[in-house]
Amino acid sequence: MDYAKLMEKKSANNLSAGPAIILCEPQLGANIGTAARAMGNFGLEEMRLVDPKNGWPNEHAVKAASGATHIIDPAVVYQTTEEAVADLNFVVATTARRRDMNKQVLKPESLAREMIRRIDAGQKVGILFGREKYGLTNDQVALADAVVMAPVNPAFASLNLAQAVLLIGYEWFKQKSDGSLGRETEQEEASREGLELRDSRPATKEELLGMFGHLERELDAGGFLRPVEKRPAMVRNVRNMLTRAEFTEQEVRTFRGVISSLTRVHERRGE
């Protein structure tokens, strides 16, 4: 472990060295505080809160943070999960159970590698944690590029919020501070770098959500997203399958061009 080197690199890069931890609709201030403490234990600093149920700032959070005020104080509150991920390039949803979504499922240790690789490449990464009792909604999971599940005893699988944050932070810190990361995955990295993304940076979630909004408005107009009770699941399916492609900013514009072109087809045919 070489923490000093890590911190040096972090400030040299002028980048947050870790992912944003995004707590969606947390219910208890104390859980926000213990989550902040767990972040501090593993050098994570950026906390985002989506619609915390007991308001913000919250004195119970400060107390439970056991001194992690450098994390609690600058935490930013968002009204929706969409807003909280808008500037990010890669978003991962934590979940305790399998979901019927076609998304890559990572273990915490593979996630740590993936995050380090992306952050080193200049991407902004965030991890979504759901509310204490229910976890993330399917719509929140659909915003993510991948899902992370920790291996737990299936007969007793409920981790509390701070513990879920702790495991993610632990694996991240372990691999980051090992410094051994690059060696074994060098080849793998090289082959991933082969992916042609040279024309453009990865799309932000805001750009992607704008594209989805465009597509869904046209699909509504075309009567595709019916009956209405099936609309949420259909929207999730389409978002999931296109999210997996990890469009660049240029590709988002291309795809929006495709949508516009397709909706013009019959106008032109009529000319």
Next chain:
Amino acid sequence: MDYAKLMEKKSANNLSAGPAIILCEPQLGANIGTAARAMGNFGLEEMRLVDPKNGWPNEHAVKAASGATHIIDPAVVYQTTEEAVADLNFVVATTARRRDMNKQVLKPESLAREMIRRIDAGQKVGILFGREKYGLTNDQVALADAVVMAPVNPAFASLNLAQAVLLIGYEWFKQKSDGSLGRETEQEEASREGLELRDSRPATKEELLGMFGHLERELDAGGFLRPVEKRPAMVRNVRNMLTRAEFTEQEVRTFRGVISSLTRVHERRGE
């Protein structure tokens, strides 16, 4: 992960499949409870308590255990740490700081490997956790065969009791349920296998090319793939970005539905 196989092996061996978790002089019942919950998350069952400061049984412990009564109820109380480790073959002390003792220092993952090896060989293993504020005394550490230290942010190193138990349990369960000790490609395999494709098989190239043909016919009709000398590159770009999503057979059909719907938009608007 193959939990069923793990449990089968456990009962076949007629041994506790995991180490005993020994809490030395814990101060708060609530911490004993959350530690029990963390044990349950990772299939650890044997809790030993040395001189719990607020007596035993303790209703705060039961409440904080969130249902882990199968761990709390049979927990055994000892008056001294010596008595608590008397029947064990291999004892490990958790500590947050280096001690001036000539003992092997393990990381949680090496400890997990060591424990699995010893328990498989019929040994009884236990892990000592100190009281919340001060950790283990030097005398307690001296009872141990080895010391385990988790890699944490040295500037914010204090883990609470349940979180320390959680990390040990997590590494143990991860390696035990992997069945993969030391196979370096395990992670990569797991993450590749991780894509959930439950509704459908991966699309064949024939299906994918059929979808591309459908899309490109409509894009030609909409005038998108112009000028003609740029058409091949544009087609490649669109194919590349959609190929990356690795559609299933069902998703290919969904996407063809999307194309058809979009091209019908203006017909319907005109109705």
